[in-house]
Every structure is written in structure tokens, then in C-alpha cells.
Amino acid sequence: MSYFSNDAWWWPFFFILIAGWLATDAWRYLGVYLGGRIRDDSEMLVLVRAIATALVAAVIGNLILFPSGELASTPAALRIGAAVAGFAAYHIARKTVIVGIIVAEAILLAGLYAL
Amino acid sequence: MEALDEAREDAAFRWYLRGVRTAYSIPGFILMSSFVGFSALAKAAGVGLWASVFMTGIVWALPAQVVLVGAIIAGNSLAAAVFAVALSSVRLTPMVVAIVPEMRGPRTRPITLYLLSHFVAVTSWVLAMAKLPDVPPARRTAFYFGLGSTLTLSNMVVVGSVYVLADTLPREISAALFMLTPMYFLTSLWGSAREWATNLAMVFGIVLGPIAHVLAPSFDLLIAGFGGGIGAYVIYRLAHRRRTA
Structure with missing residues (x-):
């Protein structure tokens, strides 16, 4: 069942809802749940910030070295x-x-x- | 009492408007130009106009959207697409964990935080981490709602308009648009660091990301994020211990 395998008008939206919304907001909700259990000045937050930053930095590195669209050429x-x-x-x-x-x-x- | 309540609501609305205004800043415009690039990508992949606009609002994370369009182009099954997008979005969890203590006021309800978390993506996160300390704690959710919802809605409009209007951008300009996002992330993320552990994590992440991408493409962000982040934290701790000892 790929994106183009069903002609129904709702199928692309359903595909995006499951593969897009569910696969991203589940992580955000988990973050709210976990974030509510950490104290503001917690040492743990320094570690969490470092991991979040390194993740975004990896996205930056990949966007420059393995870009999409016209930049790829x-x-x-x-x-x-x-x-x-x-x-x-x-x-x-x-x-x-x-x-x-x-x-x-x-x-x-x-x-x-x-x- | 009534007058006091009114004054309170008024203040919340003012901070909401400040959030709206923060969305129309240089970072906001850079994000919009990145979505110009995304719109072109989605159109080329055969994703419809409304599906592209819907995806922008409901996913609201550019890397995840690029991965999703990639899975659509590749003809992946729904299950494979879920897996790929979920892997690319694990980073949202630590980002939200870091922003929740900044955003939470004295009487913030959990449901408010769950709803606002949908707006967490790199640009609003970087802007919020930089600006929230200057917002009164009780007004932070109003401010972030203004910022996040405005960024999301504006970019849905951008994706829709570009999809309809722009068919042929010159090759060079289109390439330059794709360069805006990494340059904006690179400089603004560096500037928003609270302690040097974060700067070090950035250096590790930017080097480890492409290496991991070659070695283990499906897990590149996870490996680089956790490897780089934990590594930077350990070095930061060791250096501090030596100084205080």
C-alpha cells in the first residue's frame, strides 16, 4: 500500500496522517510527558540539550553534504x-x-x- | 476582581501578539524560503496541492516532510514510510523535553503543553529558547502559541502559493534556497547555546551526521545525536570536575 496505490481522494491524506502526523507528534507528546518530570535546573537538562543539539547539527551536516533538490547537483x-x-x-x-x-x-x- | 481578570486576559493577548510578531522575523522568513524549496520538491514528487499543504500543517517538521516525500517517491509501503519518518523525528523528543521547563508557567495545564508541542520544530524551538527567558512565566504559553501557530499557518500558505505559482525557478536560485535552512540552523543554533557543552555537541553532531549517514543511513540522526550529545556532555562534566577539584 504505497502513496500512489489507491485512487480514493482520501488515501493521500490518510497516508500523510499516519506516516506524517502519527510518526512525528508521538515523539512530541512523549517529550511533554518526560519534560514534565524533570526539574528546571536539573543537570539532566544539560545532557538533554546536548543530545537535541547534536541531533539538529546532524541534520545540518546532512543538508550540506547530502542535500535535496537542485542543491544536490x-x-x-x-x-x-x-x-x-x-x-x-x-x-x-x-x-x-x-x-x-x-x-x-x-x-x-x-x-x-x-x- | 472582574477588572483584574480583564487586565490578565489583555496581557495574555498582548504576549500572543508578540509571539505572532516574532514569527515575522529573519528566522521566520528564512524558514519560509526553505518551504519554497519543499513545495517545489513535493510538486516534483507528484504530491497534490492540498496534500502538500495538509502535510505542512500536520507534520510541521521540515526534515520529516522531506523524508516522507522521499518515501513517497521511492514507492515505499505505509509501514516503511511510518518507520522512516519516525526515525527522522526522534530528535523532537529531547527538543520538547528541553523546552517544556522553559514554557511551563505556575498554572499551566498539561493539555496546553501537549497541544503546543505540535508547533515544536527547529525554527520555533531556536526562537523560543532564545526569547522565552524574557517572557513572564505566566505568559510563555500565550507567546509560544502566537509564534508557533503563525509560523505553521504562514508556511501552509507559502507551500500552497508556491505550488500554484512558481513552476520554473532558475536552477541556481533554487539551489541557493536549499542552502538557506542549513546556514540558518548552523548560525542560530550556535548562538542559542547556554553552556559550551551545547557548542561541542554541535561540532560532534555536524561531523558525525554525514559519517553515520554513509555507514548506517536509517539510524544516522540517532547515532550522531546520542553519540555526539553524550560525548560532549561527558567532556563538559570532566572539565568542570577538574576545575572545581
Whole structure:
């Protein structure tokens, strides 16, 4: 039973409801349940924050090294170079997010139009 | 007494509006441009207009949506799609665990937290972790409701409009759109760190993620998250013990 295997109008929505909503909100509800049992200043929270951050960081790494869409057809070295330069610019600009993004995008676009 | 209640409601509504306004910030606009990319991806995969809009509102986690569209393209069964999306979304649990103590006021009901948790995704999480400390504890749920619901609804509109309007973006621009999300996550996550254990966890995660993706694609985020997070925490603890000893 794949997404395109049933012609009924409701089937795509049902597919998304089960594979999308159930598979994500179940984890969120578990988080509320567990979060209600941890004290605000708990040492445990430092660990939880570190794990949550490393997970999101892994998403970042994968989005740069194994991207989707049109970005996938660009050279990996250009993407990494743009990201590193953007991150450096963000630090030089005293942690201004928009500076980091603009520098990375400028380098990426310059590289793409030069190629 | 009545006047006092009214003043209270008024304050809650004001903080709700501040949450709405926080959604229309640079991070909010960057997220919208990421959803421009998602809309193009969903359309190319053959997912319908309303199904794409529905998916954005009901899933509300861009990585999970990209995985779900990937499973749809691959012709996976419903069970396989559930498994893939669930694996990509385990990260939501520690994110929610971390945000609940920030959001909980003196008289917050559990049901409120369960409903609000649906809005937890990277952008609203990063914004909330940065802004919630400045919001009075009793107003934090109102603020987060404004922020989360506005981000979600706006991006449903973005996905729908782009699906209808934009068919042919230049290749380079479309590639640049896909680069916005990682750059935004990279810089804002670094800036929102409370202790250096978090920064170290980020370095570990960003390196371990792609390595784990090559070695064990289905478990890449779990391996990188738990490996990187626990590793960073242990180093942080050891360094602190040495300093205090």
C-alpha cells in the first residue's frame, strides 16, 4: 500500500496522517510527558540539550553534504566552502545570523554562476 | 476582581501578539524560503496541492516532510514510510523535553503543553529558547502559541502559493534556497547555546551526521545525536570536575 496505490481522494491524506502526523507528534507528546518530570535546573537538562543539539547539527551536516533538490547537483566542495565562510563571517560580525547567511549564499551563487 | 481578570486576559493577548510578531522575523522568513524549496520538491514528487499543504500543517517538521516525500517517491509501503519518518523525528523528543521547563508557567495545564508541542520544530524551538527567558512565566504559553501557530499557518500558505505559482525557478536560485535552512540552523543554533557543552555537541553532531549517514543511513540522526550529545556532555562534566577539584 504505497502513496500512489489507491485512487480514493482520501488515501493521500490518510497516508500523510499516519506516516506524517502519527510518526512525528508521538515523539512530541512523549517529550511533554518526560519534560514534565524533570526539574528546571536539573543537570539532566544539560545532557538533554546536548543530545537535541547534536541531533539538529546532524541534520545540518546532512543538508550540506547530502542535500535535496537542485542543491544536490552542486559540487560538495563549494557547499562546504560557502558554509565555512558563512560561519566565519557570522563570528567576525559578532554572531549576527543574517551576515553568516548572506556571505554563504553569495559565495554559493558566485560559484554556481562562475561554473 | 472582574477588572483584574480583564487586565490578565489583555496581557495574555498582548504576549500572543508578540509571539505572532516574532514569527515575522529573519528566522521566520528564512524558514519560509526553505518551504519554497519543499513545495517545489513535493510538486516534483507528484504530491497534490492540498496534500502538500495538509502535510505542512500536520507534520510541521521540515526534515520529516522531506523524508516522507522521499518515501513517497521511492514507492515505499505505509509501514516503511511510518518507520522512516519516525526515525527522522526522534530528535523532537529531547527538543520538547528541553523546552517544556522553559514554557511551563505556575498554572499551566498539561493539555496546553501537549497541544503546543505540535508547533515544536527547529525554527520555533531556536526562537523560543532564545526569547522565552524574557517572557513572564505566566505568559510563555500565550507567546509560544502566537509564534508557533503563525509560523505553521504562514508556511501552509507559502507551500500552497508556491505550488500554484512558481513552476520554473532558475536552477541556481533554487539551489541557493536549499542552502538557506542549513546556514540558518548552523548560525542560530550556535548562538542559542547556554553552556559550551551545547557548542561541542554541535561540532560532534555536524561531523558525525554525514559519517553515520554513509555507514548506517536509517539510524544516522540517532547515532550522531546520542553519540555526539553524550560525548560532549561527558567532556563538559570532566572539565568542570577538574576545575572545581
